[in-house]
Amino acid sequence: MLTKALYVFLATAVWGVGLLAFPRPEKLVPSAASPAAAQTTPTVTSRAVTVVNVTAFGAKGDGVTDDRPAIQAAIDALTAKQGGILRIPKGTYLLNSYRPGAHPWGFHNLLVGSRIRIEGEPGATLLQGERGR
Numbered sequence: 001m002l003t004k005a006l007y008v009f010l011a012t013a014v015w016g017v018g019l020l021a022f023p024r025p026e027k028l029v030p031s032a033a034s035p036a037a038a039q040t041t042p043t044v045t046s047r048a049v050t051v052v053n054v055t056a057f058g059a060k061g062d063g064v065t066d067d068r069p070a071i072q073a074a075i076d077a078l079t080a081k082q083g084g085i086l087r088i089p090k091g092t093y094l095l096n097s098y099r100p101g102a103h104p105w106g107f108h109n110l111l112v113g114s115r116i117r118i119e120g121e122p123g124a125t126l127l128q129g130e131r132g133r
Contacts, residue, residue: 061091083115
């Protein structure tokens with residue numbers, strides 16, 4: 001049986017020459033029944049996740065200030081980074097404005113893109129204001 005170490009050595013030595021054909025590395029991992037499986041099973045690591053706090057973009061959370069633009073700016077920053085986590089600390093965040101949508105009657109307070117998770121701490125409230133429709 002070809003071990004991973006021998007595979008790496010041989011592949012490094014002659015890979016570009018084209019004289020030998022080697023099995024792919026995933027075929028070299030022992031089966032789960034073998035005792036060596038626990039030592040050689042590959043680990044999957046995930047990419048780093050961007051975490052953004054809405055207060056870093058100017059949201060007050062006082063229930064008086066219109067926090068919609070600041071929260072939308074934080075969401076837009078995460079969208080530019082291909083997603084992440086939007087953290088909303090304890091407080092009352094007033095959404096007292098809106099942005100027109102694509103449809104003539106459409107509007108939205110917050111437009112959240114793909115791969116964005118919103119995490120509100122206990123006590124975090126998003127309050128729809130009367131001017132936010």
